[in-house]
Amino acid sequence: MIDLQKLVRTNIRELISCAETKAEENVRDSQHIMLDANENPYNKPFNRYPSDNQTEIKEELAKLKGVTPKDIFLSNGSTEAIDMCYRIFCQPKVDNVVAIEPTCELYKRYAILNDIVYRSVLLDDSFQLNATALLNVCDKHTKLIWLCSPNSPSGNVLNVEEVEKVLKGFDGIVVIDEAYSDFSRLQTFRERLSEFPNMIVLNTFSKAWASAAIRLGVVYAQEAIINVFNKVSGLYHINQLTQEQAIDVLKHRYDIEDWIKILLLERKRMISAFASLACCEKVYPSNANFFLAQMKDAQSVYDYLCEKGINVWNCSNVSLCDNCLRITIGSKAENAEILGILRYYKPTT
Ligand SMILES: *Cc1c(COP(=O)(O)O)cnc(C)c1O
Numbered sequence: 001m002i003d004l005q006k007l008v009r010t011n012i013r014e015l016i017s018c019a020e021t022k023a024e025e026n027v028r029d030s031q032h033i034m035l036d037a038n039e040n041p042y043n044k045p046f047n048r049y050p051s052d053n054q055t056e057i058k059e060e061l062a063k064l065k066g067v068t069p070k071d072i073f074l075s076n077g078s079t080e081a082i083d084m085c086y087r088i089f090c091q092p093k094v095d096n097v098v099a100i101e102p103t104c105e106l107y108k109r110y111a112i113l114n115d116i117v118y119r120s121v122l123l124d125d126s127f128q129l130n131a132t133a134l135l136n137v138c139d140k141h142t143k144l145i146w147l148c149s150p151n152s153p154s155g156n157v158l159n160v161e162e163v164e165k166v167l168k169g170f171d172g173i174v175v176i177d178e179a180y181s182d183f184s185r186l187q188t189f190r191e192r193l194s195e196f197p198n199m200i201v202l203n204t205f206s207k208a209w210a211s212a213a214i215r216l217g218v219v220y221a222q223e224a225i226i227n228v229f230n231k232v233s234g235l236y237h238i239n240q241l242t243q244e245q246a247i248d249v250l251k252h253r254y255d256i257e258d259w260i261k262i263l264l265l266e267r268k269r270m271i272s273a274f275a276s277l278a279c280c281e282k283v284y285p286s287n288a289n290f291f292l293a294q295m296k297d298a299q300s301v302y303d304y305l306c307e308k309g310i311n312v313w314n315c316s317n318v319s320l321c322d323n324c325l326r327i328t329i330g331s332k333a334e335n336a337e338i339l340g341i342l343r344y345y346k347p348t349t
Contacts, residue, residue: 002171002198004224007143009091016231050240057243060250061218071193071220073229074238078179078204078217081229082106085175085200086114088232089143098138099146100129102153102318104177107146122319127154127284131165138170145170148177150184153315153326155286157184167196173225175200180288182208182260183267190220197222207289208260211249214242263289267329273339274327279347281323290328298323300348308341 005013028034028048040047058069075081090097092115099107101120111118119142121134134145145166149158167174178201181188190201201220206212216238219229249256267286274293275283279301282294292315295301302314302325313326329335 002173004197004228007089007172008228009087009089012088012228012232016228019231046240049236050238050243052236054238054243057246057250060247064250064253065190065220067190067193067220068223070223071226073219073221073226073233075217075219075229075233076237077206077215078177078202078219079106080237081202081217081219082175083110083113084229084232085144085173086110086116088228089173090114090116092116095141095143096139097144097146098134098142100134100148100151100158102127102151102315102320103146103148104152104179107148123151123154125320127151127156127320129158129162129166131162131169134166135169138172142170143172145172145174146177147174148179149189150178150180150286150288152180152288152290153292153313153318153321153324155180155284155288155291155326157186157287160187163189167199170198173198173200175202177202179204179207182256183264183289184287185264186287193220193222197224200225205246205249209249209256210259211245214245216242216246262332263329266332266335267291270327270329270335270339277339277342277345279342279345290326292321292324292326294322294324296323297347298325301325301342301345304345305338305341310338310341312338 034048037049039049054074055069057074058072061072062069075084096117096119097111098119098121101122108118119137121137123129129147138145147158147163147166149163150156151158163176176189176199178188178190181190189199190203193199199221203218203220205214205216219226267289271283271286271291274280279296280293281296284292298314298316302312305312315321315324315326
């Protein structure tokens with residue numbers, strides 16, 4: 001069992017008790033004359049602050065994902081949720097977090113920004129997790145463990161038994177970033193919320209949901225944790241345009257299913273085509289909408305692609321990714337373009 005009270009920082013506990021004493025919320029709807037928030041009465045509908053509990057989006061998501069709206073918090077991109085995890089649970093200069101390596105770089109960035117010590121444990125050479133090694137570097141000041149599955153830049157899903165060992169063996173919060181889970185077709189930890197009171201799962205509208213521009217992230221956790229996020233978030237942090245667009249996307253989700261199907265077929269095609277390129281050493285298997293390819297000379301291929309106006313990520317300086325490029329699965333036409341261009345690539349030496 002986790003003691004959520006004890007895990008939350010003392011200043012956040014104070015904030016929550018302040019919020020509880022001043023719970024005399026005004027009802028804000030078009031039936032009322034609203035002279036309480038210093039808004040301009042003109043330029044409807046954008047003159048008013050947006051809905052602060054995003055009820056409609058949460059209800060749609062809850063139906064779709066088989067959870068209740070109380071298990072959902074919406075953030076300004078999952079980037080904001082990552083930052084909030086630090087601000088809620090980690091005391092600067094005192095606490096630390098533990099993450100896998102390599103992984104998404106945002107966890108480290110927000111650790112530094114919040115003045116929290118960031119420890120990482122190297123994955124094995126097939127990018128798999130060893131729960132015991134991870135738990136061994138935790139101490140009494142470790143508040144969060146960061147897992148990302150499917151992981152970036154490696155693209156693989158973490159071994160489920162090892163993730164379960166981490167969830168059961170750690171008495172702080174385990175955050176599982178499932179930004180790419182729509183591409184894995186495997187069971188997610190989001191579907192197992194009721195089993196793990198210390199788990200936070202992150203999703204985003206930026207990848208499979210094709211809505212990176214609106215900046216919308218989704219946090220799933222048991223209600224006790226979600227309540228803390230609700231109390232801590234700024235008022236009106238999800239803007240009106242984003243909320244409207246999110247509802248539209250949720251109502252047209254059949255397009256999304258179709259896009260995912262195409263992208264998965266394209267992933268298969270791209271991975272086998274890459275594996276047979278002369279400049280490619282090895283392609284790692286992927287459960288995401290990108291794959292990691294080890295090249296004979298990543299920098300030279302990267303420069304060549306840049307020159308042709310094709311952007312990929314050269315992650316050669318990332319741990320375990322020596323000479324690797326990370327390539328996103330594009331449209332059929334874009335994928336055909338990069339493959340065609342790489343067939344004409346000539347090594348520089
Ligand atoms: C893209 C990405 C994010 C950031 O998502 P936003 O919702 O766009 O802020 C977080 N985690 C991982 C693993 C990602 O790949």
